Amino acid sequence: KPEEYGWYFWWGDTVGYKRNKTKWDAVDGSVTRFDFDRQNCPTFDKDVDALKKGGWTDDSGNLVVSDDAAKNHDAARAHLGAPWRMMTDAELQKLIKSQYCTSVWTNNYNNTGINGRLVKGNTEGYKDKSIFLPAAGYGNSGNLGGDGSYGFYWSSTPHSFNPLGAQNLYFNQYSFFGNSNRRYHGYVVRPVRGFAK
Secondary structure, three states, rough: OOOOOOEEOOOOOOOOOEEEEEEEEEOOOOOEEEEEEEHHHOOOOOOHHHHHHHOEEEEOOOOOOOOOOOOOOOOHHHHOOEEEEEOOOOOOOHHHHOEEEEEEEOOHHHHOOOOOOEEEEEOOOOOOOOEEEEEEEEEEEEEEEEOOOOEEEEEEEEEEOOOEEEEEEEOOOOOEEEEEEOOOOEEOOEEEEEEOO
């Protein structure tokens, strides 16, 4: 559902983690009491060359999207199958730019009690389209911070020169912009369909 947070992932993770009162559990049951920290994130300190060499990213520079689970590093594809995938940073930027989209902070979206950003299209063919992005907060170590107040959404694109970071969308009540943060944080994703643009 649009108002549901979904699962939290470190950048490149395809398992996903859910909050269970005071701890993180792997969605597939493989790990309980997971912590979002650098020791649990194999992509944390790899530059773009190392990510490519290690099979994390493809020739486009984004996380590998594959129907072969052993090669896939895209969380949306892992959980929803084809044609779903994560947004690239280029696509994420279109959500932010006013010529493409307008966003407004929304309290209690559709009477669900969930806060977030409602993003509406501004271009021909998209003026009747919208997406709601709940303020899901983020996972840091064993904690969930900021849910209801701000949101972090991973793109599939690493930061071009920072071996610790990956591109993401950040928002709160007052701001809505692209950012780069450390890959070990637990952020949510919103899937898109089709080929990367």
